[in-house]
Amino acid sequence: DAGITQSPRHKVTETGTPVTLRCHQTENHRYMYWYRQDPGHGLRLIHYSYGVKDTDKGEVSDGYSVSRSKTEDFLLTLESATSSQTSVYFCAISPAREIGYTFGSGTRLTVV
Amino acid sequence: KQEVTQIPAALSVPEGENLVLNCSFTDSAIYNLQWFRQDPGKGLTSLLLIQSSQREQTSGRLNASLDKSSGRSTLYIAASQPGDSATYLCAVVGSSQGGSEKLVFGKGTKLTVNP
Numbered sequence: 069d070a071g072i073t074q075s076p077r078h079k080v081t082e083t084g085t086p087v088t089l090r091c092h093q094t095e096n097h098r099y100m101y102w103y104r105q106d107p108g109h110g111l112r113l114i115h116y117s118y119g120v121k122d123t124d125k126g127e128v129s130d131g132y133s134v135s136r137s138k139t140e141d142f143l144l145t146l147e148s149a150t151s152s153q154t155s156v157y158f159c160a161i162s163p164a165r166e167i168g169y170t171f172g173s174g175t176r177l178t179v180v
Numbered sequence: 181k182q183e184v185t186q187i188p189a190a191l192s193v194p195e196g197e198n199l200v201l202n203c204s205f206t207d208s209a210i211y212n213l214q215w216f217r218q219d220p221g222k223g224l225t226s227l228l229l230i231q232s233s234q235r236e237q238t239s240g241r242l243n244a245s246l247d248k249s250s251g252r253s254t255l256y257i258a259a260s261q262p263g264d265s266a267t268y269l270c271a272v273v274g275s276s277q278g279g280s281e282k283l284v285f286g287k288g289t290k291l292t293v294n295p
Contacts, residue, residue, distance in 0.1 A: 101282070110287035111269070126282070158223060160283070165211050165273045166231065169283055171224040 071095040074159050074172040081179055087146040089175050091159030093139075100142040101160040102126075102134065105174075111158065117142055149179045182207045186270055186286035193260055194294050201255040201289045203270030208251050211275040214283070215244050215255050218267045227268075228255070232275065260293045267291070 072093045081087050091100060102114040103126075113126030115134040123134050131153060133145045146153055159172040183206045193199050203213070212231045216224040228237045228244040230253070236245040243256040257264060267290045271283040 103285075108287075111271075111283075111285040113282055113284075116282060160224075168212070168214050168226055168229040169271075170226065171216075173223040 072159060072161050072170055072172045074157075074175050076175060077173065078176045079178070081149050081177070083150060083179055084148050087149050087177065089144045089157055089159075089177070091142045091144070091161075091172060093142075093161045095161060095163070095170075096139060097161040097163045098139075099162040099164075100136065101162075101169075102132075102142070102144045103158045103160065104128065104155040105158060106155050114144065114157075146177075149177075151179050153177065154179045182210075182272060182274055182284045184270060184272055184284055184286035186268075186289050188289060189287070190290045190292075192292040192294065195260060195262060197260050197293075198256070198258050199260055199291070201257070201268050201270075201291070203253040203255070203286055205251045205253075205272050205284075207274060208248050209275045210248060211273045213244075213246055213253050213270065213272045215242075215253075216269040216271065218269060218288070220266075224269065257291075260291075262293045262295050265291055265293050 075090045101116040103111045105111045112128045114132050117123045117136040135143045157175045160169045162169045185204045187202045214229045215227040217227050218224050230237050230246045241258040246253045267288040269288045271285045
């Protein structure tokens, strides 16, 4: 979507390796989020950020860490990838809850 | 904990039919509700955003209503077209989250419109 990009779009990695996904925005929005989408579970929040260096955990944060050193970038790191982390990962941004949320195109991650 | 349910999980209709998708949520203390569309293998596209003080929002052939007290929202699609085929997701933001502004999603309704 315009103003938000995720990279890479697809990635295959081996169990036990570290992986970093990137979300980049050009909208200067305060809030950024990482969700994962799995069949039968829908979209679940992993971590979110409400400002530079301000982050917090979502409902499925185990095995994931995040960093936000600049307003425009929100990184999601899998410290040691496991097969259960095979999923589609979406980043979302928002200036404020009254305005709503915009989602990126997603990253399809496969852990083998 | 807020839970969002969407019924039905899947729906198949002939082209031209008017249809209603349902969304319910357990905690009525919401700030707003947003409907999204997701095409296979794609991201989420925002369709309509309803603030808690509003009863409905309209965009083209789409109309979304909100009854906060009963914990329900509906998405009405008029004169459905094959291009409307997609998964429709409902999500809410709680008003008691202390500014964290997190979306809680339902699992979606997969709509198929047959020519």
